[in-house]
Amino acid sequence: MLNLARRTTARAVLSAVRTKTTLSLSSTVSSFPTDHTKPGQEPYLTPSFINNEFIKSESSEWFDIHDPATNYVVSKVPQSTPEELEAAIAAAEAAFPIWKEYSIIKRQGIAFKFVQLLRENLDRIASVIVLEQGKTFVDAQGDVTRGLQVAEAACNITNDLKGETLEVSTDMETKMIREPLGVIGSICPFNFPAMVPLWSLPLILVTGNTAVIKPSERVPGASLIIAELVAKAGVPPGVVNMVHGKHDTVNKLIEDPRIKALNFVGGDKAGKYIYEKGAALGKRVQANLGAKNHLVVLPDANKQQFINALNGAAFGAAGQRCMAISVLVTVGETKEWLADIAKDAGLLKVGSGFDPKSDLGPLINPTSLTRTHEIIEDSLKAGAKLLLDGRGYKPAEERFANGNFLAPTIITNVGPGIRAYDEEIFAPVLAVVNVDTIDDAIELVNNNKYGNGVAIFTSSGSSAQYFTKRIDVGQVGVNVPIPVPLPMFSFTGSRGSFLGDLNFYGKAGVTFLTKPKTITSSWKSNLIDEHILKPSTSMPVQQ
Ligand code: NAD
Secondary structure, rough: OHHHHHHHHHHHHOOOOOHEEOOOOOOOOOOOOOOOOOOOOOOOOOOEEEEOOEOOOOOOOOEEEEOOOOOEEEEEEEOOHHHHHHHHHHHHHHHHHHHHHHHHHHHHHHHHHHHHHHHHHHHHHHHHHHHHOOOHHHHHHHHHHHHHHHHHHHHOHHHHHOEEEEEEEOOEEEEEEEEEEEEEEEEEEOOOHHHHHHHHHHHHHHHOOOOEEEEOOOOHHHHHHHHHHHHHHHOOOOOOEEEEOOOOHHHHHHHHHOOEEEEEEEHHHHHHHHHHHHHHHHOOEEEEEOOEEEEEEEOOOOOHHHHHHHHHHHHHHHHHOOOEEEEEEEHHHHHHHHHHHHHHHOOOOOOOOOOOOEEEEEOHHHHHHHHHHHHHHHHHHHHOOEOOOOOOOOOOOOOHHOOOOOOOEEEEEEOOOOOOHHHHOOOEEEEEEOOOHHHHHHHHHOOOOOEOEEEEEEEHHHHHHHHHHOOOOOOEOOOOOOOOOOOOEEOEEEEOOOEOOOEEEEHHHHHHEEEEEEEEEEOOOOHHHHHHHOOOOOOOOHH
């Protein structure tokens, strides 16, 4: 009865929304952008996704989405109206009891199909990422692939969700199962438009939860393709919904009692706000925040292997990765290697993400570029030195004259107290700190407020062992610059880079999305004795 009532309400809310226009996406598996759009081209209106339909928003407030390489407006995204937010949450709430009743094998089958569709649409999703986010096509393919790997791992749910059972007394058995929570709200950042929504969506699905997802208002395109694929894979209407906007949308997801848990990935300010407000309302929240990742190099490291790894990790994706290396810690004489590092960094090609020769693209927007310039200038005033200056770089083609480009930049003479060291810049800017010993390096890293990632480069196993045991960072790489674990493990950023108790994906992800239930049953095998049992009023101890 309750389910029927829920579905009737959701249908009523949806039909109000559905009288509006339904749309389809502008790209398909065989037709997607391979170059930047031209100025004056009509921007695409980003739809919402509710009950497996793309719906044109009735909003009067739309935000422009700029191609970061040209700053042309490529699409617009709405601030979803209160009615649209209500329709999405009501749809997810109504779908929950239906989806939860799907057998695990059926949900697993849909997950397999979803994986197949993601793979078929990988280049299509990557192309939209290049257009809206700016990263290079090959890097965007990596963005999708890292999300796809989470979806692949989620197909193992028939093992991961196995309960526990024990005969606790003669003919009495306790089993512990894990049940889904209900509607999960996901709030995503701009820098990984496919990977981050896919950090949680596949597990939300296979564990039997439903979702209302808010992609970043700067890069919603990839998420919407993912939504289309979820529906094609056979997920019933209402299980996955997508809404848009800024604070109003986030506040609705936090405050609505039908949303049982929130996952957030983004910057410190929003993350702290969402974590504190959500937790105060009794919701489960997992929040991945900002970072400042150090790479420590010891004199016995393989020099060229280290330089290649460093430059890729510091400047790839224009430094806009939460696991980008943003601080190099040179130990002892490795400071002599700086000239070679700068020489190779200066060879990296900065340009359009659609140009296969580009190693890195532009920053997300002019605000980010201006802030980066300010941090560099403030740091120089405070005594820092520029070893490599990427400011003012523009690719040769005229159409990129207004793009948010910054070439690799290296700043030395920094340390705590200087902005280039203290703040997450999120740009292709590497700060260099020189220390004398491995212990000095460990002290520096452990005193930094963030704990997302750290790497050490060395050819000594015992130095690596010494370092990994003493370093207080959640993800440690030994001769690996970006040590993000594959999804059979969890993303284990720590300290100032994470708020919550259970991390994204892996075992912790499944635990976050489910709650335990124990069922204790007694089925007597010896029915003859049954009649001599008398009622017992003492506390059962089940011996
Ligand atoms: P952001 O915090 O600006 O935005 C993230 C999301 O929060 C967006 O959907 C946005 O609409 C919303 N939001 C922003 N400000 C808000 C506010 N005041 N109230 C409510 N909602 C708000 O982050 P971003 O710029 O999109 O992403 C970059 C940041 O994300 C970096 O700090 C990066 O380190 C971090 N990040 C962290 C991880 C990780 O796993 N630790 C991964 C990716 C990105």
